[in-house]
Amino acid sequence: MNDSPNGNARKMNGRDEADEDDDSMPKNGGGKDFKGLVTSLLLLDEQERCDQEERDRASMEGNISMEVNHRKKTKAMLDFYSEVQDYYSEVEQSDRINRKKSRLAANSVAVAAASDGLEKIEIEKSTKRGGDGGSSGGHHRRLWVKDRSKAWWDECNSPNYPDEEFKKQFRMRRATFDMICEELNSAIAKEDTTLRTAIPVRQRVAVCLWRLATGDPLRVVSKKFGLGISTCHKLVLEVCTAIRTVLMPKYLQWPEEETLKRIKEEYESISGIPNVVGSMYTTHIPIIAPKISVAAYFNKRHTERNQKTSYSITVQGVVDPRGVFTDVCIGWPGSMPDEQVLEKSALFQRANGGLMKGVWVVGGSSYPLLDWVLVPYTQQHFTWTQHAFNEKIGEIQKVGKEAFARLKGRWRCLQKRTEVKLQDLPMVLGACCVLHNICELGNEEMDKELCTELQDDEVAPEVGLRSVSSMKARDAIAHNLLHHGLAGTSFL
Template sequence: MDDKISTRHNALERMLIDENAEPTNLPLSLLEDITKCFSDDHQIGVGGFAVVYKGMVGNEAVAVKRLSTTFDMQENKFHKEVECLMKAKHKNIVRFLGYCSDTQGKIVDYEGKMVMADIRNWLLCFEYVPSGSLDKYITDASHGLGWKERYQIIKGICEGLCHLHEKRILHLDLKPANILIDDHMVPKIADFGLSRCLDKEQTRAITSNLCGSLGYLAPEFYSGHVSFASDIYSLGVIIVEILTGQKGYSEDDNVIDSWMIQLETSDQADTLLEQVKVCTKIGIECMDPNPKKRPAARHILDMIDKTESAAYSEETAISFPAKKRKKETAISSSSSHNPRVADAGVWDRVSGPACSDAEFQRAFHMSRATLHSLCHELVIAIAKDTTLCAAIPVHQHVGGDAAPAAMNGRRVWVRERSTEWWDRLSGLACPDAEFRQAFRMSRATFDAICDELGAAIAKEDTALRAAIPAQQRFAVCVWRLATGEPLREVSRRFGLGISTCYNIVLQVCAALTGVLMPKAIRLPLDSPEVTASRFEALSWIPGIVGAVCTDHIPIGPPKENVAEYYNRCLTERMNKASYSVALQAVVDADGTFTDVCIGLPGSLSDTAVFEQSALHARCEAGLFGDNQYWLVGGPRYPLKDWMLVPYAYQNLTWAPSTSVSRLRTELRGARYRGSRHGGASCSAAPSPSCQTFTT
């Protein structure tokens, strides 16, 4: 018996070595032996229909999938799955090694009687992929895998799915958990438990069993109709998830913007960004609700291949003149033959007047006069070469003799960008109405803010380029925040780099909160009676110096502490998982912000946000002195000596209805509009208009 098992071990081990070996029938005893009788120690995965075990064959590992005995599978269904697996041979599909269909008689207790029952064992054997499934590698663009790895994974999945469809196989459960990643980051499609093999002329099938993974199922799946387009829909969800770290539809501009920031410093930024655009387009097209509008797997591969062909042509066209210029401007590259001129100290000595002509000749294989003449001619030629971008030469002065940039091979390249739009708006000829429409403020207000922030946001000129003026930096930030325009468009509009615009927005926002906010947003502690009189004119209630309310700003899923930012109310309203940060603000009777607290997690209640804010701590410490003045909030705020809230009861009598707590305040923006009614049943301070403010 041991000899037979050893022989079968050797046969399976040879299959692992020979990639062309055909899958074969494997005895149950062999699979039991390599998995130690399917011990829990060898278990590596559990699914809805099967348990997966790791088996050891010599020094090699395999994966053995044991179908559950509770899974309603007929013999012919098992044969169909084996048939699909034997057809699927591709580098991006997990290799199928063999199968086992075994029936054993076993005495079992049935209704109090011991009877002989047939126990069926269905098992499948695959190559072992050690690096886990794709869902472990999915993150947003800011961390995790780089773009090149993600692109190769997307391409590999597309190639594997295309092979399945060409073999007339529907996968029907395509998701990141069913895509394994090997040690070389090559994706391999796995788990064909729900797959279907279609006839040659058949393009769709009807199923009565709704199985699969929510979020990846095509809409038509719920009506029982499946086709190749159903797999394409799942592919689209996976591609978008690889791009963004999130399931579901994403705006292509947002996806591209996030990757622009990551790829800006790459030498192949344009090529890689084009790949991002193509993959984003493919992902969105694949998720079209209409199956007929989704691209076929072969068409998707053609789109990817065209992108790579175009990238190769572009790289060839651009890199050749660059290499040519490098040869022209680096005559001193001959230093590779003479290591003595590799460092700057040697260059200073060799290029100086004290260096003998013989030593100079040995170093550069030409006379000093010839080298100077060549450098002079090449600098002129380079200055005329503006096909791709303008060059700024950096001259090196040695011993009073100006050596051109060609001598040390260093130049700075600056891409030419149009600033026509900004020049027109910032010019004196621009009408004030057009300026106000663009930046939501008058030119005088704009200039006043720039004067306040100037020292914090202004930069100094460098030897290579002039600094971006403070006015332009502030305009970039205001435009980005006010319009939400993608960074790519902001870059084109202002004639600046994408990463430059991104950094400007962060820097100006920091200056606004650090410099301007303490000056502009302050509680009226110097003259509270003035603010109180204005509130009293609105509501007949004395002593009110501020109205406080909390709103929520939607955000994407955070990288850490996701549960803390989960917003249940917003999720129910949007019908999808939503996250937010809390914005608590206080306004005076004119609608002017006097205190702001922003950034606490969206899962907190209004009371929790209020109690964790600096305002609460200051008020508890006696901000309003002897309690002659109060803040007023909504019913979700706590009642304090310095905080007034409405009664929570309905149908109040005249006395409490005209009391202080009748004042209701809802802050939704910067404007605080009011109306006033006469008589005993005077109304509360009315609701303001709705706006959202972000920093």
């Protein structure tokens, strides 16, 4: 029965089914492994993408943090400068009050001493005279004052003193000097007291002008004018304050419309460039290392050139074709580049308000090209048109640079590290600019021996081209200069 066909068939079917089960088992296991591998790869890709997004997010957050820190540092620096100015103002006011109290106390003591009969007895003279005849006159009551010689000033102040010599000493003719004394008389004149005679106005002005003109130390000024050192220092500050208060509104102001029209015509006759209202330049004034914020006033370029640590403050000025200042910005630290000084100036703020619309102020390569600031081309290779433009704009730049050279030549205190305190220096520099204008307007010729050479480096701004419209306007001016025969003569 076991050998029956049906039995054999069942055995064969059993083996076939077993074989099929054996074949199907490995096939199903391989499918699961493949799916797991694909899933792992997808997970790895997803993890990589997440990691990349995290890195990008971290980088973006880092950049934002750096920008925020930079803005905070910039704001902190500006706030610091503002606090420094406020601090100096408070110190100045406190010193003024203390000096006033000291003077009042000294006057009270002197008056009390005089009223109580305190006397200075000249023992040696009394001994020599001897007897009743020598002492019958009694003792003389007086206050002791050091006797100083005023012979040099008396000679200069004499009507017979040659006008040329007077000009060498004070950088101006006697007529100009007299005019300044008359203008300042009401601001600086003092009255006599019972204790001493007031210093005359002419001598006060002379002390200030001679100190600014020579830059000599106060001890030298003291010997020249027969006054105390502290008195000379006080006179210089008082007269400079009066010049800035009384004379600056009259002799250093932005021109009116009619004057601007004349300035445009004169600059166009010089260069062929239309609508130019000023030539701008920035110079550095050496100072003694300040007690605070030393790094801000450190002048790296002057230090490298002179091999000597240098500190400075800046003076930015705009001049008309005669070299007369029409705008000044004084007192920013020497580490600031010219473009930053420009952005801090009142002129820049007025320009943003629309004052400079349709006109140009010409500057050097250290300034950016703006809608109202015209500068030369600075790329490495020039076209003939660009060469021609730079040639003509250089004539306008020369006006501003030569004006600053005359300013520093006349008032040699600007070439030396002065004894004036940092908070008082802008007032002194402003007075020098006003006196420069008075001399220029009065046609006061400067001696050749006083001429000086400026040593101010022009550092290119970080972003030199800030206006597309001004780029097109400059190109149009350059094209007009060359193709209308107004420039390019140096290449022929």
